[in-house]
Amino acid sequence: MHNQTKSLTGRIGVSAILLLAMTGCKSTIEADSPASACLQVAGTWDLIADTDDSQCGGSGKQEKMVFTVTQDHCQLENSDGTTGTINGADINWIADPWYINGGEVTYSKAIARIEGKQVTGSYDWNWSDGSNECSGTTKVNGTILANGETVSVQTKVKEKNPMLLPSEGSIAHTFSLQASDAKAVYLAGEMSDWQADVFKMKKQEQGDWSLTLYLQPGAWQYKFVVDGKWRYDHSNPKTTDDGYEGLNSLIVLGKEVAELTVNPNIAHGAVINSDFDSKVLGANSPYAVYLPAGYSADSQKIYPLLVLLHGYGNDQQQWIRDGKIQNFMDNLADKGVIEPFIIVMPSGEKSQYVGKREIHIMEELIPYVKAQYRIKPGKASTAISGLSMGGFGAFYLAHRHQDIFGLSVPLSGYFNMSNYPDFNPEKFTMTPALYLYCGSDDHTSFVSNQGLVKLLKKGGIDFTYKTAPGGHTWRYWNSISSEFLTVISDFFNQ
Known part of the structure; x- marks a missing residue:
């Protein structure tokens, strides 16, 4: 069952939500107007959706909806x-069932309440593949924005799919795509922040779907x-x-960001892939190391250390394969934007880096990496960063x-504190410097970042x-790589 339904909360490339955007629902609304009058509910609805999909093999999810x-x-x-139609104090939405992970989603009950401009609701749904x-x-809660707020948010909504x-x-x-028997086909990816229902493709006479x-x-x-x-x-x-x-x-369309690509005219660092026979894990654990250009030439120089963590379900190669971190480091060091440092990239699988x-x-x-390579001691020379789960x-x-660690730089971190049961917000201290990044269009992590x-x-x-504008995508992370690496370098050299 878990294998059949895991993508309800873990969509491809990111941890994502089963989106229930007020469709197929009937809303009960209290108002002072007569039962026969139509309530004025037009405007921009700004909501937070909190999904419990534990029966479908998920672990829950929060998402901002506008x-x-x-x-x-x-x-x-x-x-x-x-x-939809307003009937007295009720709003009846009319929507067809929709499909995800080979099954059909229907609503058994969907009730919302509006008090003034505040929206609360609870939507019960069922998924079945036969x-x-x-x-x-x-569960949703949020606001129907006032006129003054509506203008700016509506503009953002209109520009959401430029x-x-x-x-x-x-x-x-x-x-x-050739799929002549398909009922509905969508394009999903970094262009939709991995939401499944943003870009609907059109069916052609030959049975092809296109958009x-x-x-x-750049890369998409x-x-x-x-x-x-x-x-x-x-x-x-x-x-x-x-x-x-x-x-x-x-x-890849046109040219990518210059710092992300290989420059054959400059010195290059080395990426070393290795593994560690872990007694704690009872298994062999792979890892990767980036050594700056010139590391081998100067046997006396020592370097700061960055521990760089990958996202959920990925591996120690993610930052090399998708993040091109070695190219960023080479190019930025050659331009004098950063001072070189060593990077170690562990394997975290789906562990949340706990236990x-x-x-x-x-x-x-x-400790093993510090013994193998020339690394400066002390927390002033040790930083940690990572994306999403990392x-x-x-x-x-x-x-x-x-x-x-003297510095922590979480990138689009998904801060589900149930993974940190010992965390006590009442007795919270943090001596390492903390620098947070998150895209404002990130449907996976923005809400949890705001909470943190x-x-x-x-x-x-x-x-x-x-x-800044951006989703839970490599389009966003590549766009901030030069900046966050500079932040880390400046910390090491302060």
């Missing part, structure tokens, strides 16, 4: 294309969602691991080992938080 509701007398339509079935609940129209610097690319997007230059990872089942593009030979024992397809994996990294791997790990390990920021402020913790 959509517009237009109103013509008693008729409604939201920006997802769902229509052989297996499960159910869950999504890839559908030509824009300055964009490159047209047509995605196509043209106007994308900015993507998949097709065919009647709810995720699949990579078999006609495209370029692929990369998706973190869920599968593949994402990859296209035995924490002990292995802290008590086995780091962002949580960067925070968790730095907080647990404040005598080891509130907790840090309440505790009087000194930290830096930087957010």
